[in-house]
Amino acid sequence: MMTLDLLRIHPGAFAVMMGIVGLLFGSFLNVVIYRLPVMVQRELRRDARDVLDLELEIQPRFNLAVPNSRCPCCDRAIRPWENLPVLSWLALRGRCSGCQAKISVRYPLIELATGLLSFITAWHFGYGPQCLFALVMVWGGIALFMIDIDTMLLPDCIVLPGIWLGMVSAYFSIFSSLDNALIGACVGYLAFAIPACVFSLITGRSGMGAGDFKLLALFGAWLGWQALPIIVLLSAVSGAIIGLITVRRGGEPYPFGPFIIVAGFLAMFYGHEIYAMCSHSTGVAIGAKFFD
Structure with missing residues (x-):
């Protein structure tokens, strides 16, 4: 209860905290932006084959949680400490620790944008339900923004x-x-x-x-x-x-x-x-x- 009171009294601390939460959520948004269009396309193909009465394709399980994140070049599993928002990309110098393939700068940029917009949202609306709903809109908007640009x-x-x-x-x-x-x-x-x-x-x-x-x-x-x-x-x-x-x-x-x-x-x-x-x-x- 004291923590909640402090967040109300100190809007700067609340904004910083939401900025950090935004950084973490930005890492998840990177997964959503990449995987969700693939999931949609697979579902459309499955529905089309069903309508045309064609044999269904057997594909490995693929959703927002499975499979674990891997390097697209060497298929090496990304370890938890290599998946920290922005910091891991900087520590790895933008390259896979296995094959040294380049990791796109868009990943840390999306994380930074999500963190910054979360900070701005919390600073603008302050502690309360309006900020919570605004954050949901901002996070969903970032995902839709990037998916629409890509696909x-x-x-x-x-x-x-x-x-x-x-x-x-x-x-x-x-x-x-x-x-x-x-x-x-x-x-x-x-x-x-x-x-x-x-x-x-x-x-x-x-x-x-x-x-x-x-x-x-x-x-x-x-x-x-x-x-x-x-x-x-x-x-x-x-x-x-x-x-x-x-x-x-x-x-x-x-x-x-x-x-x-x-x-x-x-x-x-x-x-x-x-x-x-x-x-x-x-x-x-x-x-x-x-x-x-």
Whole structure:
């Protein structure tokens, strides 16, 4: 009990502690980011073979816990002391202790990003349930951000439970009321789904994946419908800028989910300030009743 009281009294200590927890959780997120898409693809292949009445493939067990982490080059098992966030990578100088193959710098960077964002979240919201739910959103968002960049997939096994968890947080009025969350989830989905359907009917091509619809619905469920204008505007503008750059460099397709996630984080942390800034610059009190 005394420890909890100290965390309330000393927000800096609480933020540092959550930063350390974030570092540790970032190591787990590296596993999720690599393994979850493989698990999804295996499940899709299994379902397809079942529908086509083909013989099922016998594959070794593969999930977030099994098999143990190994070097992809020499298949050497990674020992526990070689799996410490950031420190192990530095101690090993970014190389496998067995075959000396390079270990990607993205692993410690994801751990550092998770730790830093966890620290910022704890410092911003302070000790309490709002910080706990915000950390869950941040950690899930990091996983979705990287998975979408790697595979252009937004797995339902993260997004759909995230929507329901947003409803739970709204039931307790953590970030929004339940009414606003329900409207936010519905409007968030339709805000991208309707234009995408119209685009598909006109051009015969798909301009956006359904995962993006669900992702915006997730943020609508967590933050309420009031946050959607910020998220849509910021993600659309930043996505358009990157789109223009990629068109000039050959027009390679790129995922839109990361733009929604970054915009959603900004809305969660600085929604009040962004609306106040817009109100001041336009002379219209557009944010007066938002984020109640």
